[in-house]
Amino acid sequence: MFEFIGSIVKTLTGFVDGLVTSDEEKSEAVKSIKIVENQLTAKMLEYETKLMEQKASIIKVEAEAASWLQRNWRPIVMLVFTSLVVATWLGFDAPGLTESVKIEVLGIVKLGIGGYIVGRSVEKIAPSISDAFKKNGE
Numbered sequence: 734m735f736e737f738i739g740s741i742v743k744t745l746t747g748f749v750d751g752l753v754t755s756d757e758e759k760s761e762a763v764k765s766i767k768i769v770e771n772q773l774t775a776k777m778l779e780y781e782t783k784l785m786e787q788k789a790s791i792i793k794v795e796a797e798a799a800s801w802l803q804r805n806w807r808p809i810v811m812l813v814f815t816s817l818v819v820a821t822w823l824g825f826d827a828p829g830l831t832e833s834v835k836i837e838v839l840g841i842v843k844l845g846i847g848g849y850i851v852g853r854s855v856e857k858i859a860p861s862i863s864d865a866f867k868k869n870g871e
Contacts (some may be wrong), residue, residue: 741770782860811845818842
């Protein structure tokens with residue numbers, strides 16, 4: 734999404750260069766575009782932060798649930814898939830397990846681990862980045 738915003742800003746800046754002739758007008762137009770870019774980026778980070786907070790609240794509710802299974806189903810699923818990947822690497826395959834299924838299982842493990850790492854990172858840094866963009870845009 735950041736790349737998309739950057740490409741729009743680059744296109745607008747190029748459009749301004751072709752449309753406006755004085756350096757002062759170009760500078761003002763580019764400055765206005767940068768302010769809008771900062772505001773869009775701040776709104777996007779705010780949205781991503783709220784989305785992460787909602788996902789975290791779902792996981793928190795599951796973790797605090799009365800049922801042991803409800804609290805632990807995500808870690809169990811990840812352990813099962815990780816075990817399948819390790820078993821395959823050690824040469825223990827289920828009969829009839831195709832290469833495409835093995836790749837899909839590895840993809841699930843990568844997504845689960847990557848999602849956890851990225852989610853935790855975004856959860857920790859998004860508020861400070863959002864605050865910085867708000868200060869620059871206002």
